[in-house]
Amino acid sequence: MVLPQIFDQHYWAGRVHDLGIGTAHPPAAPATGSLATALAHALRPDVAARARSVAATVRTDGAAAAARRVLTF
Known part of the structure; x- marks a missing residue:
């Protein structure tokens, strides 16, 4: 559950939904x-199942990938 308050939080709350x-x-x-x-x-239960499904596709090395890109420039 996302309780957006300011700035881009409303966008990300909408994406979650x-x-x-x-x-x-x-x-x-x-x-x-x-x-x-x-x-x-x-x-x-259907929301939990969908969350598990999406979680399996999320990269867990995002910060490392970004750092590699910065260092290669």
Whole structure:
């Protein structure tokens, strides 16, 4: 569950939602009901399965790859 506040957080919260790997809290201030709704969505079995599927495709060497690129210039 992503609770975006400023800048690019809204974009990334939208990506989490669009990818089906979690949920983005609406731009309004969090309240008990809105947090419970967002959390209930994020904890659904289909969302967890999709998150596991996407996680398997995420690179874990991003910082090392970026450093190699910087050093080769």
